[in-house]
Amino acid sequence: MPEDSIAHIDFDELTQKAISQPLVNHIYTADPSAHVFNGKIYIYPSHDIDAGDAFDDLGSHFAMEDYHVLSMDHPGGETTDHGVALHVKDVPWAQKQMWAPDAAEKDGKYYLFFPAKDHDGIFRIGVAISDSPTGPFTPQPEAIKGSFSIDPAVFKDEDGSYYMYFGGIWGGQLQRWRTGSFNGEQPESPFAFLPADNEPALCGKVAKLTDDLLQFDEAPKDVVIVDENGQPLLQGDNERRFFEAPWIHKYNGKYYFTYSTGDTHFICYAVGDTPYGPFTYKGVVLHPVVGWTNHHSIAEFEGKWYLFYHDSSLSKGVTHLRCVKVTELKHNNDGTIEAITPYK
Numbered sequence: 001m002p003e004d005s006i007a008h009i010d011f012d013e014l015t016q017k018a019i020s021q022p023l024v025n026h027i028y029t030a031d032p033s034a035h036v037f038n039g040k041i042y043i044y045p046s047h048d049i050d051a052g053d054a055f056d057d058l059g060s061h062f063a064m065e066d067y068h069v070l071s072m073d074h075p076g077g078e079t080t081d082h083g084v085a086l087h088v089k090d091v092p093w094a095q096k097q098m099w100a101p102d103a104a105e106k107d108g109k110y111y112l113f114f115p116a117k118d119h120d121g122i123f124r125i126g127v128a129i130s131d132s133p134t135g136p137f138t139p140q141p142e143a144i145k146g147s148f149s150i151d152p153a154v155f156k157d158e159d160g161s162y163y164m165y166f167g168g169i170w171g172g173q174l175q176r177w178r179t180g181s182f183n184g185e186q187p188e189s190p191f192a193f194l195p196a197d198n199e200p201a202l203c204g205k206v207a208k209l210t211d212d213l214l215q216f217d218e219a220p221k222d223v224v225i226v227d228e229n230g231q232p233l234l235q236g237d238n239e240r241r242f243f244e245a246p247w248i249h250k251y252n253g254k255y256y257f258t259y260s261t262g263d264t265h266f267i268c269y270a271v272g273d274t275p276y277g278p279f280t281y282k283g284v285v286l287h288p289v290v291g292w293t294n295h296h297s298i299a300e301f302e303g304k305w306y307l308f309y310h311d312s313s314l315s316k317g318v319t320h321l322r323c324v325k326v327t328e329l330k331h332n333n334d335g336t337i338e339a340i341t342p343y344k
């Protein structure tokens, strides 16, 4: 929901109408990536702070410096904040803007994947390792070779392969990589280098990870989203095309690619037969929330599916001070997802 609509919101009424409440309210949290490890739910969110940076279309106001891990025994249970799991000052290659992270488990070790701007102001994706799902995590000295842009989401397929989905346009810089290398020619603008409205939309990326989960095992490929006629969505199709916040879950043998449409504020989904797609656009998962960004993850716990998401209700509408929430998500018998309206 854009900022200019917020002036008219009665936040007491909104809290009453919200389908779920903040999981924690002692810190601001966003971009929740949820996983079930050892029968318990762990949430890897961004930790929002007000660093005083002005709002702009590059997201400079999202100036996060560290990560906390949250956990709960079951949805609706008490949420525990396990404190600082990784701080930007401990990451040699990173300078600022610790944006949306994700995590994975392999052979009893836990891997935190996170984007940050490097010392040249270019978003890269790094990995940090821990023996515990709650950290603290020890970062690798360098970012993943060949990594770029933001919003990593790591998916473990049933054959034991791990894939990273990532990317975000505007402040996430994906458009600057259209030629395969970083285009830093003009002063940073969210709109330079984007395809024209009648050209195929910029795609999120996917790359298989190496066995140690520390590098890409292949050059990142496009995650192509097509319409009902098999045609790639166009850049001007703002209500359906990819903007940021990719996630993937598998349901009944199909791969569900879910993502934010950014400036139109939806979480949408598209379905494919392989982890690489192509994915056919199907519809909306989550309608706009209070705050500019919409970001989510989807996890199964004890046979039910849950959508983890955020809004800016706790800060009464401040875009960069968000709070994470959870609600049940339903797959219909025909494989579609029941769209969620965040306020009744």
Ligand code: FUB
Binding pocket: 030, 031, 046, 059, 062, 099, 100, 150, 151, 168, 244, 245, 293, 294, 295
């Ligand atoms: O939290 C910073 C950025 O805002 C994330 O990386 C995007 O997905 C959006 O939620």
